[in-house]
Amino acid sequence: MSNVTIGETPAWKDYEKIGFRVIFIYFLLQALPLDWKFYSYLFSGAAFPLHYEDIFNLANYTTRFGAGPATYTDWAILLAIAIAGAAIWTYADRQRSRINVAGSSLRTNEISNTNSPSRTNGITGSGSYDAAFYWLRVILRYRLALALLAYGFLKLFALQAPYPSLSSLNTPYGDFNRWKLFSLSLGIVPSYELFLGGVEIVLALLLLFRKTASIGAFIFLIFCGNIFVSNLAYDGGDQVYSLLLITYGLVILSFDFQRIVRLLILQQPTAAATFKPVFEGIKRNGRWILKTAFLLFFVVVYGVKTGVGAKHDPYQFPTTKGLPAISGLYNVATFILNGDTLAYSLTDSLRWRNVVFEEWNTISIRTNTPALIADNNQHLVRKDNAERLYEIEGTNGRHYYSYAADTAQHQLTLQNRHPQLAAETLSLHYSRPDSNRVILAGTTYSRDSIYVVLEKVDKKYLLEEVAKGRGRNRKLKL
């Protein structure tokens, strides 16, 4: 590619060049998919055919050396590699310039022309890294846009924070941890989630075009700065990733930062950027083809897949359907354990308090003992139903079981959804005398026999009753 530098471009000073080399290598290591784990996921059978979940996971992959998510330690290692690489580069550059000076005394320094366009050749010729900086910025812009599109569509279709499950609606507020409450509080307002997703997608589009990239990066820094602080405050698991994206935004903005400060804060006449890339011939067409392909795949294809997925396969909840027309809140009217009828109690450690059947094959039981908390706070996008643990994470109010139903024999096999408690199974025979009652009889994992009569509660949730009417300025009795 050739590029045009208009006007004088002072040569990059030595410390600027060394600093740039470190930054260049470091951010290339971070932003480009260089991890073998990325390719093993991509080419293993797990990723094909590409579902929206796979595209999301691939788009947000970051280089890591450990088994879990990327941490600050991984950053430190990459930074060390970058410093080492920059040292080698500096050394090689010094060697080359020594040879040049020795070899040809007639060559003039190309950057000393005034007031005329000068041509620079290659990435590092003539001591100016303007071209290299341009390409680094391109890579970071597309990488950041990719992350924003991936998350943006999940929010646009209200997938990332789903509407709370029935079990969550019937769990006391204090039985959730902070991160779960943050997610639930966003899940109840799909219109706001849609707005946030829309903002992310618009920012991504701004980043894809050179002239609007700095504006997009600036707005993004405010947006993501809030996400980063939220992750700190709510004990979320996306602290490292959001900070990484912030560093990308800072690099993207840095190109125009001094200009913007001069114009808006110092309020002085400001010259525009002096480096403009010029593409000719096949490179010009190639650029447009690549850009269009990117937009086509990550906006249109991914967007459509996610939209379809929102309808048929929302990734936060299992998709296996539960028993027909059974979902709801049930009071445990009768509870007989090993032949003993246990009365209603708020202190008995064994007696069930109430039961919720979800639309999918989950049943949750409230007892008088707190459940073991599944405290994962990472945002995990999974295709496998057994790995979709969002409904049990961050809460100790209810015990969650997935069930397999044999509708011919009227048998339910319950298994505790918590990965550490998977050995807890119950084997129950169910009967539904009418649409409001379910009778369960069988054995628990501790070999006790139980007989339970569940009566459906006609529960009205304030959250939904208020939303139905004309707002809160009316008398309501619940």
Added chain:
Amino acid sequence: MAHNTQTLPDEPVIRQAAAGAPPAEESPLSQLPAWKEYQLILFRIAFIFFIALSVPNSIEWYQQLVQLNWAQLNYRDLYDIARFGSGINFLGSTIFGSSLAGYANWITTALIATVGGLIWTAVVKARKLPRKEYYTAWYWLRVIVRYRAGIGIIGFGFTKLLPVQMPYPSLGILNTNFGDLTAQKIYWLSIGIVPWYQVFAGVVEVTAGTLLFFRKTTTLGSILLLGALGDIVYVNFAYDGGVHVYSSYFVLLSALLLVNDVPKIYRLLVQERFTVPVNYYPSFSERWLRYTRIGLKSATIFLFLGVLFYLQLVNFLYDPYKQPAVAGVQQLRGNYQVTEFRLNDQVIPYSPIDTVRWQEATFENWSTFTYRVNKPQPLDLSNGGGDPQRDVNRTFEITGLAGGQRAFHYYADEVNKVLYLEDKYKAIPDRRNRTAGVGGDGGAVVDEAAEKAARQQAARAQQDWIPAEARKNIGDESLKIAPIALSARRARDYASAPAYEKRNRFTVKYSTTDGAHVVLTGVDENKNNIYVVLDRVDKKYALSPSGLNAGNY
């Protein structure tokens, strides 16, 4: 790594002025570009519109300003100065009967401003004195808008910086099911559970407001304000928060302040052309003008950054404005299970479907007792905030939630060990936020006439529900907070409390040693005898406790 070049070959005229030239401040008006005709007309309309929107429009605001007791300030005194409704409202606040989600007032003001602007244009044309620009008037309009937005958002911001705007949930709220809360309540609680995040949000708002006080940083402050409040507008629509008009107000003001900067950035970054910003600042040549300017600016900053910070700090430490301020009985604190419940000497066993028996009870750190019962209750769905000083009217424990939760404010006669409890729910809530006016947040809809009639009816009963001797033991609630937090507003609110309010009430004797086992005997609001045994339980919530506790209990 951006390198600014000094000159460009295709803009020779600017080169002389730009290279090393002083900033545009000193250019006399005649050298600045003239305004186009449409800009002049738009300016006239905007001038009327934004001045109308920056000036308080309710008579109560002016009254409270005059009546302010500057020696015994409450944070709310300064907050109410900063938080006022505005806009032209003498024609009413509805258009064809609809309030247009609260924005009707703006539309009316805009229409009047347009008419006014066109009349002004006609007058200018008729007098044959053509104007080329309004640089000076534009500067002063910006000053008014900057300071209005600045003090408004700083008032808001301090209630977050000292986290009192969104209180940490009480025990009663922690025990309420998620589905039994309104969306508005859920949003407020989601910030209340992370006080340090609230502090961060407060820092952002106060910073945005402070940046607006200075010329060089006005753009940055406006961008922050636009971003933060733009998000809050959408949040208010999504969660039905009720404050969407007042938040949009700041978005509108900051948009006006950015109207010059958007074309500049577009030209520099998108068109990639040399940009010369035009900023006019009148020079204050006379000494008295300069001193007045510095004096007014310093006074504003002193009042709204210095004094307000102090008052808000005192408020946070001793009298958090949404939470009852008076400490509860020391032994009676925490979550309690209802071990035994007798109504008229009949034991009622626990059942989740029983509509009389209490299921669980809490004694909060402050003067509130709550219990839960499986019976539909009339609900208070308002925001539960505002300016009430009396504990019984600080209703965040009951607003926006259901699930059979009832909360009672109590007076404790610790000598005779008697609790006098009154329901915090009131069918016709007391009026709050009187100075907010149109476009502010005037609190719940209130029928003042009905309230007065109810009070008169109760006054005819003419009996204090608390005997005089008990009153002596209880003491004056208005003085039961740290002396440094006492203010004229608190005293006035307590003094004007209606003598014979209509509320559900009941009285119980309590007996306990250290509060772990409490027996309550008395008469409930329906004149039934109750005998309740409460045993304290140590509930381990999954939610982490607050790291920043408001109030002193």
